Amino acid sequence: MYAATCQVCQDKARWSEEVIVVLVFAPGLTKPYPLIAAEGYRYCIGGSCDALLTLVRRAVASHPVTRSAGQWTRAIVLHADGSGTNVLWKGSGTVAMA
Numbered sequence: 875m876y877a878a879t880c881q882v883c884q885d886k887a888r889w890s891e892e893v894i895v896v897l898v899f900a901p902g903l904t905k906p907y908p909l910i911a912a913e914g915y916r917y918c919i920g921g922s923c924d925a926l927l928t929l930v931r932r933a934v935a936s937h938p939v940t941r942s943a944g945q946w947t948r949a950i951v952l953h954a955d956g957s958g959t960n961v962l963w964k965g966s967g968t969v970a971m972a
């Protein structure tokens with residue numbers, strides 16, 4: 875079971891739906907590359923929390939294909955309930971859209 879406190883924002887966490895796949899878009903990829911999430915992976919969806927960005931960064935860094943594909947520009951996080959969250963890389967900051 876997940877802890878009540880988020881390790882990224884140190885706040886009381888609300889957890890997302892379980893993550894199934896992270897689709898990574900990057901200049902060095904001809905098509906988006908799917909990274910399969912660890913079973914039961916969830917992230918904190920607190921208002922000012924950047925756990926989602928941390929999730930994408932870790933996923934991209936964990937695989938040699940996405941790691942060597944250049945700066946990712948966009949990622950789509952797909953959840954077990956069929957919903958998805960669009961994450962856009964904006965240089966200094968990152969924008970997440972439901």
Ligand SMILES: [Zn+2]
Pocket residue numbers: 880881882883884885887918919920923924925
């Ligand atoms: Zn958090």
